[in-house]
Amino acid sequence: MPRAVITGWGKCVPPLRLTNADLEQLCDTSDEWIVERTGISERRISHVEATDLAELAGRRALACAGVDAADLDLIVVASCTPEILCPTMAAMLEERLGAANAAAFDLNAACSGFAYSTSVVTGMIESGFARKVLVVGAEKLRFIMDYRDRSTCILFGDGAGAAVFEASGSDECGDGAGVLSVDLGADGDQGKTMVWTHMGSKGDPSRTIDPDDARLHFEGQAVFKIAVQGIAGSASRALERAGLTADDVDLVVPHQANARIIESATRRLRIDPDRVFTNIAHHGNTAAASIPMALHDALDEGRISPGDLVVLTAFGGGVTWGSVVLRWGDRVEPLGAYEGELPPTDATVFDLLQPNLDFFAPEG
Numbered sequence: 304m305p306r307a308v309i310t311g312w313g314k315c316v317p318p319l320r321l322t323n324a325d326l327e328q329l330c331d332t333s334d335e336w337i338v339e340r341t342g343i344s345e346r347r348i349s350h351v352e353a354t355d356l357a358e359l360a361g362r363r364a365l366a367c368a369g370v371d372a373a374d375l376d377l378i379v380v381a382s383c384t385p386e387i388l389c390p391t392m393a394a395m396l397e398e399r400l401g402a403a404n405a406a407a408f409d410l411n412a413a414c415s416g417f418a419y420s421t422s423v424v425t426g427m428i429e430s431g432f433a434r435k436v437l438v439v440g441a442e443k444l445r446f447i448m449d450y451r452d453r454s455t456c457i458l459f460g461d462g463a464g465a466a467v468f469e470a471s472g473s474d475e476c477g478d479g480a481g482v483l484s485v486d487l488g489a490d491g492d493q494g495k496t497m498v499w500t501h502m503g504s505k506g507d508p509s510r511t512i513d514p515d516d517a518r519l520h521f522e523g524q525a526v527f528k529i530a531v532q533g534i535a536g537s538a539s540r541a542l543e544r545a546g547l548t549a550d551d552v553d554l555v556v557p558h559q560a561n562a563r564i565i566e567s568a569t570r571r572l573r574i575d576p577d578r579v580f581t582n583i584a585h586h587g588n589t590a591a592a593s594i595p596m597a598l599h600d601a602l603d604e605g606r607i608s609p610g611d612l613v614v615l616t617a618f619g620g621g622v623t624w625g626s627v628v629l630r631w632g633d634r635v636e637p638l639g640a641y642e643g644e645l646p647p648t649d650a651t652v653f654d655l656l657q658p659n660l661d662f663f664a665p666e667g
């Protein structure tokens with residue numbers, strides 16, 4: 304049976320930074336509080352749509368893998384802030400990339416979206432349906448952010464990350480490389496702890512959107528506990544399923560929600576901090592994009608070596624959780640690079656946030 308091996312990785316972050324000092328001007332918070340409680344110093348805010356971020360991350364991952372888009376069998380985009388619902392972002396990518404032979408769908412498991420997508424494409428590769436797959440996590444989370452609500456707006460940023468998966472069996476992949484096991488789960492009973500209604504079909508077509516409903520709501524402390532338990536439990540089950548233990552792990556690449564959640568969860572797993580990758584300081588929580596962005600940065604910083612055992616683990620709205628245990632292949636360097644960039648912008652970060660302020664908190 305073929306295994307699903309990651310052979311390409313890419314990332315796209317928009318240029319505009321929203322720093323903690325900027326947030327001090329919008330709500331009652333401080334750089335000191337945000338850094339101490341979350342580990343976040345800045346996040347990016349997108350001047351383009353989520354599909355634009357996804358396209359660039361996808362092109363970079365394909366160039367990294369040396370894979371032609373025409374050879375893709377499947378494109379999956381994980382997102383909880385899709386640009387529109389139909390056509391899906393994956394279908395838009397199929398057209399933009401010229402991936403004429405690929406099936407395409409979006410998957411929403413909130414922040415667990417990349418772990419869920421990896422599990423799904425692993426099954427499709429193992430069953431023989433697909434040999435080359437592009438998975439992208441892409442988010443424009445600023446769309447649901449009330450920048451006067453200090454309990455949520457400090458956490459989230461925009462961005463996209465992508466990975467190319469290929470069926471093992473080629474020289475490219477390396478012996479024994481690929482996804483070894485997965486664990487997925489959900490608890491709808493806890494769904495009320497993280498809610499945004501803005502983008503669904505709730506109610507009548509003529510409904511007016513109430514800003515109070517539309518903003519992201521979550522119960523921070525409840526989510527914190529669920530997240531720590533979710534990540535630790537799910538990663539343990541995935542390791543057990545692969546016949547491995549925490550001692551075998553070279554690097555954990557967790558969903559970047561809060562540095563303290565990552566510390567608590569990995570402490571429970573008995574994995575020391577030098578085997579855990581974080582880039583939350585500069586990106587905040589980018590939901591489904593966070594793991595592929597972190598995976599890209601981990602490779603860029605030389606934190607993954609050929610043959611390493613890597614664990615991807617996430618939790619998110621729903622609530623959902625998911626983990627993937629994989630053996631890295633022989634190659635940790637890109638085969639090529641895509642030189643394109645996002646279109647430039649003259650806007651400031653405050654220009655981009657003004658529509659949110661006008662909608663969510665006009666009196667602020």
Ligand SMILES: CC(C)(COP(=O)(O)OP(=O)(O)OC[C@H]1O[C@@H](n2cnc3c(N)ncnc32)[C@H](O)[C@@H]1OP(=O)(O)O)[C@@H](O)C(=O)NCCC(=O)NCCS
Binds near residue numbers: 333336618
């Ligand atoms: C949101 C979160 C950062 C809050 O951190 P916390 O340590 O739980 O903080 P608390 O909510 O207990 O608040 C502590 C105090 O800080 C205040 N506070 C909250 N947000 C603040 C902010 N941005 N700046 C300054 N003070 C803040 C609170 O009002 C509270 O004040 P009080 O003690 O006077 O009542 C944390 O709970 C969290 O990260 N939860 C998970 C959220 C998440 O990851 N969601 C996405 C899941 S994918």
